[in-house]
Amino acid sequence: MDSGRIKHVGLLLLVAVTFLSRSVSAQDGFEGSPNLEPIEDSFIEQYRTTSEMIYRQVDGRVWITPSGSVVDGRGFPRLFVDIFGPPLNSHFAKTAVTYDYSVKSKHHPWATAQKMVYEAMRIEGATQAEANLTFMLLRATGTRWATQGPSNCFSRCHGPNAKLEWRPVVKDEDVIGLVDWARNELLSLDEIDSRVADVILDEGPHSSIGIR
Numbered sequence: 016m017d018s019g020r021i022k023h024v025g026l027l028l029l030v031a032v033t034f035l036s037r038s039v040s041a042q043d044g045f046e047g048s049p050n051l052e053p054i055e056d057s058f059i060e061q062y063r064t065t066s067e068m069i070y071r072q073v074d075g076r077v078w079i080t081p082s083g084s085v086v087d088g089r090g091f092p093r094l095f096v097d098i099f100g101p102p103l104n105s106h107f108a109k110t111a112v113t114y115d116y117s118v119k120s121k122h123h124p125w126a127t128a129q130k131m132v133y134e135a136m137r138i139e140g141a142t143q144a145e146a147n148l149t150f151m152l153l154r155a156t157g158t159r160w161a162t163q164g165p166s167n168c169f170s171r172c173h174g175p176n177a178k179l180e181w182r183p184v185v186k187d188e189d190v191i192g193l194v195d196w197a198r199n200e201l202l203s204l205d206e207i208d209s210r211v212a213d214v215i216l217d218e219g220p221h222s223s224i225g226i227r
Contacts, residue, residue, distance in 0.1 A: 043071045043072060043138075046068070046071070048066060048068060048109070049066065049108075050064060050066045051065075051112070052065050059087060060088075061086070061087045062087065063083060063086075064081070064086065065082060065083075067080065070109070070131070072134060076123070078123065080112055080113055080116045085119075086103065088102045090117070091114070092152060092156040094152055094156050095149065095152045095157075098194070102114075102115070107135070107140070107145075108139075109135070109139055110138075110139055110141075114135075125160050126159075129150060129157060130150075130204065132149060136149060143200040144198040147198060147207060148194060148198050150204060150207055154211040155185055155190045155193070157182065158180050159180065160180040161179045179221045180221070181218065181221045181222065183216075183217070183218060184215070184217035186216070189214040196210070
């Protein structure tokens with residue numbers, strides 16, 4: 016094979032690999048950036064996204080944070096902030112924005128949103144220990160909610176469009192006692208879920224007012 020044909024074949028292979036890598040990245044991972052803009056006249060620290068961001072999970076589920084969405088990081092529980100600091104300023108800020116918006120919009124089930132955080136954090140470069148710990152904290156103390164529509168089990172009392180949310184009742188010391196354990200990189204999500212169930216004392220009261 017002459018050198019000119021070898022170069023041509025090499026160029027075709029390079030184009031094919033580049034196209035394949037772009038196709039894979041479009042199937043799962045983040046597309047775009049939220050580009051947060053501070054809301055100056057807000058009573059609390061809030062931001063408005065100035066562009067759309069999309070997160071595609073490996074299972075095909077799509078999470079869209081529209082341009083103009085208001086986020087404040089308060090979808091994350093207090094114990095998370097005590098350990099990691101403000102989520103919107105973390106090294107996994109895209110994940111934080113996606114999750115915080117999901118808490119407010121309630122378009123996806125809460126358990127699915129918590130698993131999304133686990134996956135998305137790893138894609139953003141968080142360690143396995145950080146992802147495990149975050150999943151534990153969200154499972155134990157994070158906001159839970161009823162998805163909108165007549166199929167949710169609270170629709171008979173509150174109507175199909177009620178935006179109900181709640182947080183489990185736990186003792187902080189019990190959850191803090193799981194922090195070092197949760198950092199074990201060999202743990203599975205099922206193992207974390209099972210251990211957290213032991214420290215939850217009650218499902219918690221439901222409210223139509225955002226729990227922050």
